[in-house]
Amino acid sequence: MEVTFETIGNHLITKLSGELDHHTAEEIRERIDKEIATNSIKNIIFDMEDMNFMDSSGIGVVIGRYKKVQKLGGQAAVIHLNSRVEKIFKMSGLFHIVKKFKNKNEAIERL
Numbered sequence: 001m002e003v004t005f006e007t008i009g010n011h012l013i014t015k016l017s018g019e020l021d022h023h024t025a026e027e028i029r030e031r032i033d034k035e036i037a038t039n040s041i042k043n044i045i046f047d048m049e050d051m052n053f054m055d056s057s058g059i060g061v062v063i064g065r066y067k068k069v070q071k072l073g074g075q076a077a078v079i080h081l082n083s084r085v086e087k088i089f090k091m092s093g094l095f096h097i098v099k100k101f102k103n104k105n106e107a108i109e110r111l
Contacts, residue, residue, distance in 0.1 A: 003028055005035050010042035010074070011108050014065075017050035020058030029061050033068065042074035043111045045104060049080035059092050066097050075099065077107045 001024035101107040
């Protein structure tokens with residue numbers, strides 16, 4: 001699992017590549033939380049274009065980061081979902097708390 005970050009204003013774009021599962025979730029959670037804390041982040045945008053797989057631990061990472069930015073008055077969004085990961089979002093109900101957008105510019109504009 002690889003994760004890269006881009007900060008635009010108070011938006012953190014978190015690009016995830018590979019598999020977000022019980023093997024990688026804790027490290028990813030810690031890295032995202034550090035970025036949120038050190039960069040005055042309000043909103044988080046998960047870019048999942050290169051995600052291959054996500055299990056319940058990955059769902060927990062997304063929900064936890066949503067709760068973290070919600071306490072800061074922010075929102076969570078996702079962009080570039082492939083069909084497998086989108087199915088997981090639908091089945092788990094994540095779309096009730098995480099907004100889906102086509103791309104980073106749309107997400108930034110609408111959050």
